[in-house]
Amino acid sequence: MSKMLAEIREQPTALERTLKAELRGFERLRARFEKERPRLVVLAARGTSDNAAQFGRYLIEVTTGIPVSLAAPSVSTLYHSNLRLEGALLAAVSQSGESTDTNVVLEEAKKQGAFTIGITNEPESTLARIADHAVLVRAGREKSVAATKTYTGQLLSFYLLAYALGAKIRIDDLRLLPDLAAKALTLEKEVAARAEKYKYARHAVVIGRGLNYANAFEWALKMMETCYIIAERFSQADILHGPIAMVEPSFPAFVLAPPGPTWPVMNEMITKLSGLRAETLVLTDKSNAEAPKSALRIPAKLAFKPGKNGPALPEDLLTPIPYIIPAQMFAASLSAVKGLDPDQPRGLSKVTLTL
Template identity: 65%
Template structure:
């Protein structure tokens, strides 16, 4: 069994530790933000952490009403531009805390007047030393190159950040997320069997919308880095503005399809894909039965999940699928070719 799959299975305990261990720091930041509420939040990250940041953008704007921007690190690292970060909260997200460009952006932002927060899995990292405030992801050492438990830990920390900014997030619901993830892990035998069908898959599309748009990016990344599948990712709305033309009969499309406000748009996209005879694999929960009429195959969480809480449990069967597909292809997801756990870029 791969380390990737082992670490996927560790997520309920990792999320419990992250939640309980972070409460004091989150409450401290909440008190500070009441006095110095930011006019803007800027998120800076790379790789899987950047996908967590994309999720954070949707979550924070939806729940707090504060505008959120995703930083372009090259503005600071290559163009040496000075940005006015006064009255802003700049949040750097990094599994290792050693991403060179992410840390440089945070350092410059602090010099230019921002309140700074670091979200990392490494207590003694450079990022933890640079940031004024630190949210520690307590996932334990992540040994596989493919990030899994640190991704969901970062997402949980972004929920806690939304709470600190007095957004519409309920702590008792967050506290129950590890239990929901535990139920998602019970889908492993079903997902493993499904992965056999896609052993020879070389191209795919992943679609999501709203809060699950980031999960489309994350599943796509996992398919690319662990299975060497060319996986394009789109918003279900953007997909209709041109990229749908690449779909032909039996073309594999993976869709995150919760019930709620994003479902009508996703339903429209899936209906068109169905008309093109695409092979659609939908990830959903017991709250959405309509998707059965659209998808070729459905991966369904056994419990109904509120849309705002779906991103963490929904990514779990997607992670399992990538790990199992890599095994089907005879690949090692823990050591993808040319990749390392820490990537240093400017």
Template identity: 50%
Template structure:
């Protein structure tokens, strides 16, 4: 078993540990933030953490009604801009908590009057020292270069924080169970992916709450399988990018039930007409 697969299999336990250790803290944090005059949420991250942040953006806007911006760290680190964030909640996300540009944004936001939160896997990290409040992903050491259990841990924290801020019960306590059930599909997945062993290019499509996951899967394909993987929203894919699809071109689609189902089915029908090789995750 590879180190990456081993850490993937550790996700149900890591997620459950995070819920048990952090849910009361998140609940109290939510109650405190409701007393502040916050009209903007800013999330700053890089890499896989940035893909988790993209999920967080959709979730916060849907549940709280508060506009969310994904921060461009270079605005702070290269252009030395001073943003007006006095009424903002700024959330930094980093597995190690040592991303220099992420931490610089947190410091600048804090100096401008924003309330800052750090989501990290390292309790003694620089991020934990800078942020007003730290939320930990209790994933244990992540030795694989490709992030897995910390990525899902970060998304879990967005669920818990969104629930605390909105008062909506999001059912996040079921997530470790769902993760465990997904891992039981390993043998089936191994058989399905044999057809893609020689894949060199593909497109990964997702929409809404799965848009960030499309970015993350594409990143994983690039960094672990050396596949050139483009990623799109299913809504955007119809406008221009669909032209790259030819016979047997691989398209991986996040296609859950729910509000995106209709547009996903429309896309699958069009891909069938083009004789693409469609693989749906549902």
């Protein structure tokens, strides 16, 4: 068994450990932000961490109304331009905490008046040391080059950050996530069987929308890293603005289709792909009765229903973590089917240093 697959299986425990250990720190942040709410949130990251940041952007804007920007590190590292960040919150995300350009962005943000948070899996890292507040993803050492358990830990950290920023997310709801991750893991055998069909795939598209848009990027990245598939990733809206033209009969298409606000447009996308005779794999869950019978279903009802007196939060609020796990398992399985080693992708190392 690959290290990647072993680490995918560790995610329920890692999520539970992270939530338990980091909650007190986020309660302190919540008290701080109640007194002085950031006018803007800026997120800095690269690679898989950047996909997690994309999720953070959607989540924070949807649940708090605070504008969120994804940093362009080259503005600081290559153009040496100073951004005016007084009253802003800068959150830098890095699995290793040693991503050079991400750390430069964080240091520059501190100089320009931002309060800074560092989200990392490494407590002794540069990022953890230089941030005003360090958030530790308690995933344990990740040995596979392809990040899996650190990604879901970062997603959980963004739920907690949204909570700290005033989102009406309940901690009791977040405590459901380890169990939902465990439910997703039960699909391992079915996912491996489904992967066999794509053994000779060289190109693919992955399509998402809203809170699962980031997962489209992450699923595609995992296939690029571990299976050497040229996997393009799009929102359901963007693919219709031109790229849909490349889809032809038997073209592999992977669709993240949870219940909730994005389902109507994702359903239209599934119908269009069917008309084009694409080789489509739809990922959904037990609560989505309208999804195709051929869909890969997480055996849990993930449609989020707030309590009678609870906040009006999106129905797909809790889907991103359980939805990425079958995608991770798919990439690991397909890599094995292709006779590749998902733990040591060619040309890659665990820590990438860029400026």
